[in-house]
Amino acid sequence: MIRQLIRFQNMDRRWIFLGMALAIVVPLLAPINFPFKIDERVEAIYEKIESLEAGDTVFISADFDPASRPELEPFYRANLHHFFAKDVKVVIGSLWPFAPPMVNPWLEEIAADHGKVDGEDFVFLGFKDGKELAIKLIADDVVKAFPKDLKERDTATLPIMEGKRQLQDFALMMSVSAGFPGTREYVLQVQGQYNLDMASATTAVSAPDYVPYYKSNQLFGLSGGMPGSAQYEKLVYDKYGNDSGLINARPIATQALNVLNMGHLFIVLLILMGNVAFFLTRNIEEA
């Protein structure tokens, strides 16, 4: 038995991979939907957007790539549904080169669901290289930063951009960010300087980094990882579920939480079993 415990502690990591694979696949096939509570930071995002009026214009910085799609796509989609359901106009830019081809089709799909017009109710300005330098330029002059949108139209002449030159001209700013450059750079470079109303949706690994910004009111809301996206989805789809634009909306993160449940449980059990084996064999080895 001791030999088996020692073998267990030193087992080939491919067995761990197999166990993890099962923990991911099984919940997808047989989901058990546990209820969950809404975090105050996510609720703050929801409430702030609820306070917007029809005709307000917001800026979204979509800074993520396919790798972080599972965590941020659900939030991004629900966020767009939320804005469009409230007839809020949306201007989107990106600091990541691989965001536009992924994010723009979702924008057009959701805008079409709500009957929104490109150039008047929404616009995708495209990708701006330069990281922090790009952020400063965007904050100072959005039109100069993006002289043409993704469809090669002059940004300055678009109806949605009328009266909008600086980030502070927008009702609020949403940073959907998977890392660098993203939320932190916006907060450090421009949030204080331009006194922006800003919130962030980010990956689970980055969210703890931005809690100090939430606590110091530099961010009015913070959604972290898939749980945050699921909570936000629930708030939006519960209220606007009957809106015609939301017929095609699917609570992706809520369904993916099943996988997260089992994955976390698997790792915890693995750690506990490893420690039990460690303690049992340590005493024998010492003896």
Next chain:
Amino acid sequence: MVGEFFIPHHQYRAMTNEFLEWGLILSAGAFLLGLVNLVQVNLPKVQRRDTDWQYKAIMLVALVVTLVIGFAGGTARQQPGYSYKWFFDYVFVPLNATMFALLAFYIASAAFRAFRARNLEATVLLSAAILVMIARVPIGESIPVVGDYLPQLMNWIMDVPNTAARRAIFIGAALGAIATGLRVILGLERSHLGGGES
């Protein structure tokens, strides 16, 4: 750039913006150098049939194909119907997502190996990790009796000791960055320029 934080004058800002644009252009130009380096390093290995030359050949072929279809598509290459878009949707996105998904497996393997209660600090680390992992997901909230308290405890761990430690790291790293930056600006350290004392 440092001066811009302290000097708000519009003429100074205009000058720094000009430098920023130059910096962007130079960074873009450096990509050509990177391209040349990739070919310079890998092509001879393919020609000599070095170990695993096939992977290098695949990389070079992918490089050429991506360049060609990217240029061929022009500015409209991200629109549906273009080869570039097809490659992005059906090659790049799955590969990128796969690499990121590897993290789930590697985290399990690293956690199993590293989280052993060898001493008091390791035990505290292990306990906090288990608690946060369980409380973070709905299954933790559903545990009878303790389920209501776990998220509060998790939030306390994340908001108080975790945030305190992160802030300490930030402050220390920021001061270290200031010192390093001053060393470079004042010329005390020049080894990153390829120079230094002989």
Next chain:
Amino acid sequence: MMKTLFRTCILFMSLLSTAATAAPIDNLTIVPPKASSGLNLSLSWTFGEATTSGPEVLGLRLLRRLPSETEWTLVGEPLAPDTTATSDTVPETGTWAYKLVSVYTDTPEIPKPEALSEDASEEEQASFDAEAAQLRTAWVQTVIERSDALGDDSDMATGTTKASWLNTNPGHLLLLALIALVGGLMMVYTRRAQRGEEIYIRRIPGIDAIEEGIGRATEMGKPVLYVPGIDDLQDIQTIASMLILGQVSKTVAEYQSDLIVSCCIPIVREVADEVVKAGYFQAGHPDAYNASNIRFISSEQFAFCAGTNGIMLREKPATNIYFGRFFAESLILAETGFVNRSIQIAGTAEATQLPFFVAACDYTLIGEELFAVSAYLSKDPRLVSSLKASDIVKVLCVAALLLGTVLHSMGNTFLVDLFKISG
């Protein structure tokens, strides 16, 4: 004719309107803000006695022109009816005239000409823009006349821009003082070190392990892999990594081992190339330098990660050194290195990745320890003195934190307000 029609409609509707929350706008004051760039102005005003007749005010609009001009231009977004202050960015320095007018619930929206087709020519676009400007000007004039007739506008006021060469907000000045303090202390301790005074640095096992790792690689006949992070050269962690690479390459050259540097950014690759070359030259082994070992893999994060993993699995380095800024690829790199049984030394100031390096690497340098490596390895008194300077400032920061916590708990926010950086 369009202009006449608009004016008639608005005057007619104003006669039919009921309700009333309008008020005259008084004391419009325009001043350049503190620490101004020279292109912005701050405006403030007050409201007089609210009238009980007239239409309901929807909001306020700000108008601007040069004093020598006659036509007003709309600026910014509509302001809420109870707003008493705003700011404006002007196109050029000088004196500008402003006026505030009220917009009512029954004021029509700004008219626009018929939309152009997507393939409109440049002349059609120019004509469209000119007509849009004309309609806008007519609308503004109508709003001014109505607001003036009802007494809900402000008198014209002027303000002159003023550019500042120094941001004198307390937070900015404090930061400047902090940087000057670090620099000053560096000078002081550098002088002391040059006079022969010993400056103590505590032992950092991770840095000592670098030389051990290089020795191990030499014994095993395998290379050392150095990964300087995935961020651009302008990031301070990448700069610190390049400084360390200089020392590492010199040591590798002295041990006559091989060094592979795997770079994610092309310009970092060029700098790393120069740094490694210099290191080999300084060690007296210029012939051992191999340019093809300094490799640009890919600027895409996971492609770079896959490529570096490939280097690890094929060339099997005995020692992996990760110094710089890392993101999600950190654990993948470290785990692959673990599979290879390499000694792994990591250092980053990226707090999100530290747990992964701690779990998977043999030694991890946390935060500021990364910035101390080059001074620690070189033992150059000028560099070591900079560590001392930053340590002193750290003590001062801790003291300020403790004092600020006590004061804030007692209700005094002086220190908290002093450290605020805004504008």
